[in-house]
Amino acid sequence: MAKQCTFNKQWLDFKLNPEFARWLDLVPENSSLPYCKVCLKSFNISNMGRQSVLSHANGPKHIKNAQSTCLQPTISLFAKSTRSEQCANEDKVTSAEIMWALEIVAVKMSLNSCDKSAFLFGRMFHYSKIAQSF
Numbered sequence: 319m320a321k322q323c324t325f326n327k328q329w330l331d332f333k334l335n336p337e338f339a340r341w342l343d344l345v346p347e348n349s350s351l352p353y354c355k356v357c358l359k360s361f362n363i364s365n366m367g368r369q370s371v372l373s374h375a376n377g378p379k380h381i382k383n384a385q386s387t388c389l390q391p392t393i394s395l396f397a398k399s400t401r402s403e404q405c406a407n408e409d410k411v412t413s414a415e416i417m418w419a420l421e422i423v424a425v426k427m428s429l430n431s432c433d434k435s436a437f438l439f440g441r442m443f444h445y446s447k448i449a450q451s452f
């Protein structure tokens with residue numbers, strides 16, 4: 319029986335494998351089925367190892383999913399792309415909005431009393447891109 323290919327932990331190292339490290343993850347229970355954080359599924363590498371990972375990364379579904387989830391590899395690890403920076407800001411705004419929504423529920427404020435909050439936050443924290451986008 320031929321030897322099966324297994325997950326190489328160096329694939330998770332950003333310096334050694336920047337093309338994989340952002341989206342690939344190890345499944346501890348099965349080292350032949352790595353997990354793709356972009357496609358939210360595992361795929362088999364038992365026959366072709368690294369080539370299977372490359373094949374998955376270049377597949378049309380993975381590329382399409384990566385474009386929509388902001389996990390697409392950047393051109394350089396040392397220079398932020400405009401797209402990933404924009405996604406990071408959107409994540410921060412969403413996080414702030416969720417925290418604010420939870421606070422509203424926790425203190426039982428009415429939605430009418432919070433109606434002008436976004437405007438107020440924008441004025442109070444005029445230097446914050448997050449508050450401006452809230």
Ligand SMILES: [Zn+2]
Pocket residue numbers: 354355356357358374379380383
């Ligand atoms: Zn994928």
